[in-house]
Amino acid sequence: MKPVVAALAAAFLVAVTLIAVVRPARADERAWIVVDAATGSVVKAHRAQAQHYPASLTKMMTLYMVFDALAAGELHLDDTMYVSPHAQEMPPTELGLRAGDRIDVETAIKALVTKSANDAAVVIAEHMAGTEWDFAMDMTARAEELGLDDTEFRNASGLPNPYQVTTAQDMAVLAQALIDDYPGYYKYFSLKRMRYHGRVYRNHNNLLGRYDGVDGIKTGYIDASGYNLVASAKRQGRRVIAVALGGRSAGARDRRVADLLDVGFNQLPSQLPPVPKAKPGRGRYAVQVGAFASEPAAKRITKRALEEARSALAGGIRRVAHLSERDLYRARVTGLTSGAAEQACQRLKRRGMECLVVRGTPTQIADGS
Structure with a gap:
């Protein structure tokens, strides 16, 4: 029996270790970071590498995958996508899509940005990868390429999954990638509302139009995560990215991010650096x-x-x-x-x-x- 007992003990230790590794912070364990977008340098951070549930911040990665495909010509804004029974079953927030419907890519993008529609996220995932699981695996692989070292995806929407985790630092990196890699598509994040089938859906990012310079990007909430927000603002050619995870309310989260953006702008240099040039004697x-x-x-x-x-x-x-x-x-x-x-x-x-x-x-x- 001793070998069996030893094996069971070893298995128990492995299980405990895995649970310890993937256990994200509680909803009330807040984390934040503010970054100078021009240099990528961190202006201020608190527990920025602690893992949290991303909730609908996940849709930032979903949209990055869409923008990748659009840039490569593998997807077009007017392509229509089939709504599956699985997509129809998604809980709120959602557009109320019905199995058998079709929705075009641009409308789905707008639905993710404004309404944070879970059903539209699944439609995108299934259209691009066949299944939502396969798309989530592609998301994780792409995230790793982008340098999101502490992020794992298991779905396209951000609905609860114990193994879907991220950090404030990784979300800042992802926001920077969306801004730098796809500035033309990043503009969708500034939409304040969208109209679909006669209904108007407002963007959940309350800082749009309320904080000077904010032009995106995404909110997220599930019970286990608390209130999350990634926001970016640009003033006089200077851009700041702020991330807050684990807010106790939407208002508290918004105030935290506004304060972080203030800190960022107050600490950035008053003038932009000159256009870089090769140093004398260099260049060969x-x-x-x-x-x-x-x-x-x-x-x-x-x-x-x-x-x-x-x-x-x-x-x-x-x-x-x-x-x-x-x-x-x-x-x-x-x-x-x-x-x-x-x-x-x-x-x-x-x-x-x-x-x-x-x-x-x-x-x-x-x-x-």
């Missing part, structure tokens, strides 16, 4: 970090390279070039000395990134910022 070398099927992906990787090898790439310029003959986007950081390029590549390879030192034309003005 570059590091190439890959070629990608989409321009946003190439820009994202060059940005990551600058973050991962910050000291070696100081003064380097992000440059994304379209290789029309291969329909790829080449990602480079240019304007470097030979030594800096070699040092950067060594560092990036240690971080698991592809890197090649190339000699090219000096870069004087930032491109693809």
Whole structure:
């Protein structure tokens, strides 16, 4: 019996460990972060890496997947999507879609942004991946590529699931990716209302129109999470992103985020930094970090390279070039000395990134910022 007892004890310990790992914070354990969008630097944070249930902040990732597909030409705004019985069964908030109905992609986007419609989220998931589960797995994989290291998705809506977790820091990263990668589509987050079948649905983000400069992005609530909000505001060319998780009421959450945005704007420099230029005596070398099927992906990787090898790439310029003959986007950081390029590549390879030192034309003005 001893081996059996030992095996059961080991299994119990593993189970306890797993429960401890995935246990998110309680709804009343608040977390927040405010970030300077120009640099990605954290202005202020509290428990920003503690895991919480995202609730409908999940739909930010759902929409990022939609924008990815639109940019790649795999989806179009006027495509219509079938409403399944599973989608119809989604609890509020929802549009009241019925099995057999069809809804176009743009309407579904607006429904997620404003009404936070769970049924529309499932329609998107099933249209893009066949099942909501498969779409959630794709969401998690894409989140990992974006650097959301502490986030897991199990559905497309944010309805309760004990294994669907995130952090304030990860939500700030996701908001930044939505703004940087898809500025044209990010504008949907500024919609204050939408009309569908004769009814008007208002955006749940109460800071839109009430806080100067707020132009998105998403609220979320389930009992287990408390009241969550990611908001971004832009004033005089400066942008701040704030995230608050675990609010005790919608009003308290909104006040917290407004205060965080105030802190962010008060601590940012009063003037924008100058357009970056290559330093004198530099510019003959570059590091190439890959070629990608989409321009946003190439820009994202060059940005990551600058973050991962910050000291070696100081003064380097992000440059994304379209290789029309291969329909790829080449990602480079240019304007470097030979030594800096070699040092950067060594560092990036240690971080698991592809890197090649190339000699090219000096870069004087930032491109693809």
